[in-house]
Amino acid sequence: MRKRATAKEVAEAAGVSKWTVIRAFTPGASITDASRQKVLQAAEALNYSPNLLARSLATNITHQVAIFVDDFANPHKLPVLEMLTERLQAEGLLTVLININRHFDHVHALINADQRQFDAVILFGTAFREETLGDRRLGPGFPPMFVLARDSQIPGVPAIACDAELALSQMVDYLFDKGYRRPGFMTGARTLSTALGRRHHYANFWRRKGVESVVELNTDRYSAEAGAEAARAYLSATPPPSRVDVLMCENDILALGAMDTARSEFGCRVPQDLAVVGFDNIELGATPAYGLTTYEQPTYDMINTIVEMITGARAVEAVTLPGHLVSRLSA
Numbered sequence: 001m002r003k004r005a006t007a008k009e010v011a012e013a014a015g016v017s018k019w020t021v022i023r024a025f026t027p028g029a030s031i032t033d034a035s036r037q038k039v040l041q042a043a044e045a046l047n048y049s050p051n052l053l054a055r056s057l058a059t060n061i062t063h064q065v066a067i068f069v070d071d072f073a074n075p076h077k078l079p080v081l082e083m084l085t086e087r088l089q090a091e092g093l094l095t096v097l098i099n100i101n102r103h104f105d106h107v108h109a110l111i112n113a114d115q116r117q118f119d120a121v122i123l124f125g126t127a128f129r130e131e132t133l134g135d136r137r138l139g140p141g142f143p144p145m146f147v148l149a150r151d152s153q154i155p156g157v158p159a160i161a162c163d164a165e166l167a168l169s170q171m172v173d174y175l176f177d178k179g180y181r182r183p184g185f186m187t188g189a190r191t192l193s194t195a196l197g198r199r200h201h202y203a204n205f206w207r208r209k210g211v212e213s214v215v216e217l218n219t220d221r222y223s224a225e226a227g228a229e230a231a232r233a234y235l236s237a238t239p240p241p242s243r244v245d246v247l248m249c250e251n252d253i254l255a256l257g258a259m260d261t262a263r264s265e266f267g268c269r270v271p272q273d274l275a276v277v278g279f280d281n282i283e284l285g286a287t288p289a290y291g292l293t294t295y296e297q298p299t300y301d302m303i304n305t306i307v308e309m310i311t312g313a314r315a316v317e318a319v320t321l322p323g324h325l326v327s328r329l330s331a
Contacts, residue, residue, distance in 0.1 A: 005048040014042035065093050065310060066118040066143075070100045070125035071189075073223040074253050076280040080124070080149065080299055087307050093119070100125060117143075120310045123157075124148045144316065146306050149297060151197055152318065160306045162297040163320040168201035170325050171277065171295060175246050176209050178331065180275060184215040184244035186230055186254050188222045198250055198279065215244050219254060227257025235266045245275060246331055252278035252285045252294055259290060259330065275331035291329035298323045 007021045014021070016035055023029035024039035043049070065088055069077060085095045096118070121143050145157045152159035175183070185202050203214040217234050219226035227249060235243065249255035255278030262268040262276070270276055278285060278294040285292035298321045305321070308314040 005043075005046040007048075010039060010042045010046055010048050013046060014038040063093050064096060064118050066096050066098055066121045068098050068100045068121060068123050068125055071222045072099070073221070074251065074280075075282050075284060076251065076253070077124070079283075080303075083299060084122070084124070084148070084303050084306075087303050088310075091307060091311055093310070119143060121145045122148050122306065123150075144310075146309065148306055149299075149302060158309070158316055158318040160302045160309075160319050161321070162295075162302070162323045164197040165201050166320075166322055167279070167295045167325075168198060169205055171248065172202065172205035172209065174293075174325055174327065175248075175275070175277070175331060176206075178246075178275075180246040180331070181211060182215075182243070182245040183211060184217060184234075184247040186217040186219065186227065186247060186249040186258060188226075188250040188254065189220055202248055217247070217258075222251055222253055224253050224257035224260070227254035228261040229257075230254075231258035231261040232265065235262060235268070240273070243274065246271075246277065247274060248277045248279075250279060252280045252282045252292060254278070255292055255294070255330075256285060256290055259292070271329070271331050277331045281326050286326075286328070293328045293331040294326050296323050296326050 007018050011018045011021045016039060020031065020035055021039050021043075023031040024036045024043075067081070067084065069081070071077065081097070085097075088095050123145060147154075147157055147159040147161070149161055150159060151161050151164065172183075183202070183206050185199055187199055199216070206212075206214055215234075217230040219230045231247075247255075247258060249258055255276050259270055259276045262274050263270060268274045276292065278292050279297075281294045281296035284290065285294055301321045302319075305314070305319050309316045
């Protein structure tokens with residue numbers, strides 16, 4: 001196996017000191033253009049690249065960011081992860097994806113992230129509770145944490161999220177103008193998602209329209225199967241005249257599962273018998289098979305915001321950003 005070239009060998013080939021080589025590969029370091037060019041030419045000839053691991057020991061900066069994800073059944077996750085990792089990598093940051101679900105202890109995963117000296121941790125999932133992130137083992141010096149695409153009521157853990165109040169105000173206005181008066185809401189897992197505000201804002205805005213009661217359908221996870229199970233239980237137990245006329249689901253994948261069951265098992269016409277709306281605007285929901293009315297989160301803006309916070313380009317604080325309603329045939 002060919003031995004990796006060292007900074008000392010590059011320095012000897014370029015006729016400069018080892019510290020000049022280090023400065024040549026350090027952004028913002030003081031070095032003349034002539035010296036930098038000599039170092040880069042020698043480095044290219046020797047196929048040299050700086051040892052970032054060794055540098056991190058001196059600077060305490062690893063240029064690594066951990067992304068924690070738990071609900072992989074949600075197809076909204078993959079395109080967001082693609083955009084997020086691309087943006088982080090463009091800033092020279094290595095991303096490490098960590099699968100967190102009911103089989104893994106979140107606190108130990110966070111401690112492991114600390115031991116690996118990640119510069120930041122992005123929580124891009126649903127199963128993070130305040131008591132988990134408040135564990136005494138996650139003390140001072142722990143890498144800064146951010147919640148992406150979810151609200152957070154956890155002190156010191158800023159959320160970069162879609163403006164839920166604005167989103168639900170627009171959605172309820174839209175549904176009310178369409179003539180719906182018997183609303184229902186399908187929730188996701190009751191963890192950090194309870195802080196999202198979607199369920200709360202949905203009921204609150206209907207009350208402002210004079211509709212006091214919102215039927216709630218509960219699920220324990222975000223998946224098409226969970227949406228189907230909740231819809232099946234509700235439709236089986238509720239005669240047609242008493243059913244909701246519009247069902248909003250906390251995300252699109254729940255909505256698609258509910259819609260499939262309503263149509264195939266109960267003969268419901270969508271939207272004539274039951275209107276269905278979601279949240280996220282996943283690609284499958286736009287197909288003619290569903291034509292799902294939904295709300296699109298400002299993914300690009302949220303990702304830019306969180307990356308700017310991690311790189312120090314803007315202040316670290318909770319930020320909510322506006323999305324937009326996408327009207328289709330399901331409601």
